Amino acid sequence: MIDNELGADVRALLAAGRDHLGPDAATITRLRSRIDAAVTTVPTSASAAKAIGVKLAIVAVTAVVGAGVYRYFAARQQVEVSSALQIDVDEHVDLETRSSLASQEPSPPSEPRQAVPDVAPSAAEASEPAVEAPIETPAPEPGISLAREIELVDRAALGLRRRDLDSAVEALHMYADETKGRGQLAQDAAAIEVEVLCRRNDTTAAAQLATFEQQWPHSAHRSHLRATCAHHEEKK
Amino acid sequence: MTAIAAPMTDALEALSFDDVYANHVGFVWRVLRACGVPAEQLEDAAQDVFVVVHRRLRDFEGRSSITTWLFAITRKVAARHRRRTPAQEPPPSEHVAASDPFDQVARSEAARTIAAALDRLDEDKRIVFALVELEQVSVAEVARMLDINPNTAHSRLRLARAEFAAAVRRRSPR
Numbered sequence: 001m002i003d004n005e006l007g008a009d010v011r012a013l014l015a016a017g018r019d020h021l022g023p024d025a026a027t028i029t030r031l032r033s034r035i036d037a038a039v040t041t042v043p044t045s046a047s048a049a050k051a052i053g054v055k056l057a058i059v060a061v062t063a064v065v066g067a068g069v070y071r072y073f074a075a076r077q078q079v080e081v082s083s084a085l086q087i088d089v090d091e092h093v094d095l096e097t098r099s100s101l102a103s104q105e106p107s108p109p110s111e112p113r114q115a116v117p118d119v120a121p122s123a124a125e126a127s128e129p130a131v132e133a134p135i136e137t138p139a140p141e142p143g144i145s146l147a148r149e150i151e152l153v154d155r156a157a158l159g160l161r162r163r164d165l166d167s168a169v170e171a172l173h174m175y176a177d178e179t180k181g182r183g184q185l186a187q188d189a190a191a192i193e194v195e196v197l198c199r200r201n202d203t204t205a206a207a208q209l210a211t212f213e214q215q216w217p218h219s220a221h222r223s224h225l226r227a228t229c230a231h232h233e234e235k236k
Numbered sequence: 237m238t239a240i241a242a243p244m245t246d247a248l249e250a251l252s253f254d255d256v257y258a259n260h261v262g263f264v265w266r267v268l269r270a271c272g273v274p275a276e277q278l279e280d281a282a283q284d285v286f287v288v289v290h291r292r293l294r295d296f297e298g299r300s301s302i303t304t305w306l307f308a309i310t311r312k313v314a315a316r317h318r319r320r321t322p323a324q325e326p327p328p329s330e331h332v333a334a335s336d337p338f339d340q341v342a343r344s345e346a347a348r349t350i351a352a353a354l355d356r357l358d359e360d361k362r363i364v365f366a367l368v369e370l371e372q373v374s375v376a377e378v379a380r381m382l383d384i385n386p387n388t389a390h391s392r393l394r395l396a397r398a399e400f401a402a403a404v405r406r407r408s409p410r
Contacts, residue, residue: 010405022266031261
C-alpha cells in the first residue's frame with residue numbers, strides 16, 4: 001500500500017531542516033556582492049544590458065585583432081549584434097554564466113564557448129574577407145561611439161523604469177539625432193520608444209508596435225512589448 | 237514621436253531588486269537544489285539567476301506570481317549548470333545559523349536527511365515535492381509553473397510524498 005501521507009515525523013523533519021537547505025547568512029552576503037559586481041560591470045537597465053554584454057565581447061575581440069580585421073568586424077557588428085540581441089533567457093544565462101565563471105576562476109581552454117563565437121567570427125570567417133576586401137566594407141558610423149549609444153539607451157531605459165517618460169523620450173531623441181538612424185542599438189531604442197508610447201496610451205502606439213515587429217520579427221523584445229501594450233490598452 | 241504626459245502608477249514597477257533578492261534567495265537556492273544543481277555549483281547558479289533577474293526585472297509584468305517568474309528563470313539556469321557537470325552525490329549541508337549547538341546539529345542533520353531523501357526522487361517528483369512541501373506553493377500554482385495538468389501535479393506529489401517518507405524512514409529507522 002502506498003502511503004501518501006507524510007506523517008507528523010516527516011513533517012517535523014521538513015520544518016526543522018527546511019531553512020538549512022537554503023544559503024546561510026554569509027553565503028547570502030557573499031552572493032549579493034558577486035551579483036553586484038557582475039551587474040555593475042555593465043549598465044543595468046534591462047533593455048540595454050542585454051546588448052552590452054554582447055558589445056563588450058565584441059570590443060574584446062576587436063581589441064586583439066589588426067586594423068584590417070577590425071574593419072571587417074565593425075561591418076559585421078550590426079548584423080551580429082542584432083541576432084545576438086534576440087537571445088532568450090536561456091542563452092542570456094549562458095552568457096552570464098560564462099562571464100561570471102571566467103571572472104572568478106580561470107577556465108580551461110576547452111570550456112564550452114558558444115555565445116562568444118556567436119558574436120565573434122571564426123578565424124576562417126575573419127581571415128578571408130579581411131584579406132580580400134577589408135577596404136570595401138563600410139566603416140562604422142563615425143558620428144557616435146558605441147559607449148555613447150549605450151549611455152543614451154541606458155538613460156532612456158532608466159527613465160522608463162522610473163516612470164519618467166519625458167526623460168526617456170529626451171534620451172531617445174538624442175539617440176535619434178546622434179545616430180542619424182544608423183545606431184547599433186536601434187532595436188533597443190525602438191523597443192523603448194514603443195513601450196513609452198504604449199504606456200502613454202499614445203494613438204500611434206499600435207502602429208509603432210507593428211512597425212517594430214515588421215522590422216525585427218524575431219526580436220526578444222516582442223513578447224514584452226505586446227504584453228505591455230495590451231496591458232495598457234486594457235487600462236484605457 | 238508624440239509625447240503626451242500621463243504618469244503611470246504601475247505598482248509593479250516599484251518591485252525592487254533588493255526586495256526580490258532578500259525575499260527569494262532561499263527559494264532560488266532550494267529550487268536549484270531540487271533541479272539537481274550540484275551543491276558546489278549552487279552559488280554560481282544562484283548568481284546567474286539573479287544577474288538575469290536584475291536585468292530583466294523591468295520586463296516582469298506581474299501577470300504571474302514573482303515565484304513563478306523566478307522559477308522559470310531558475311529552472312533554465314539549473315538546466316544549463318546540470319548539463320555542464322555530471323551528477324554527483326550531494327554533500328551534506330554546510331549551513332550554520334542556529335545559536336544552540338545541539339539545535340544546530342539537529343537541524344543540519346535534518347537538512348542532510350531531507351537532501352538525501354530528495355535525491356532519491358526523480359526530478360519530476362522532486363521539483364513538485366520541493367515546491368509544495370518546502371516552498372509552500374499551491375499544487376495549482378505548481379501545475380502552472382511546470383505547465384502540466386493539475387491532476388498530474390497531484391499525482392506526482394502523492395507519489396513523491398510516499399517515496400520521500402519511505403526514504404526518510406529508511407535513513408532513520410525507529
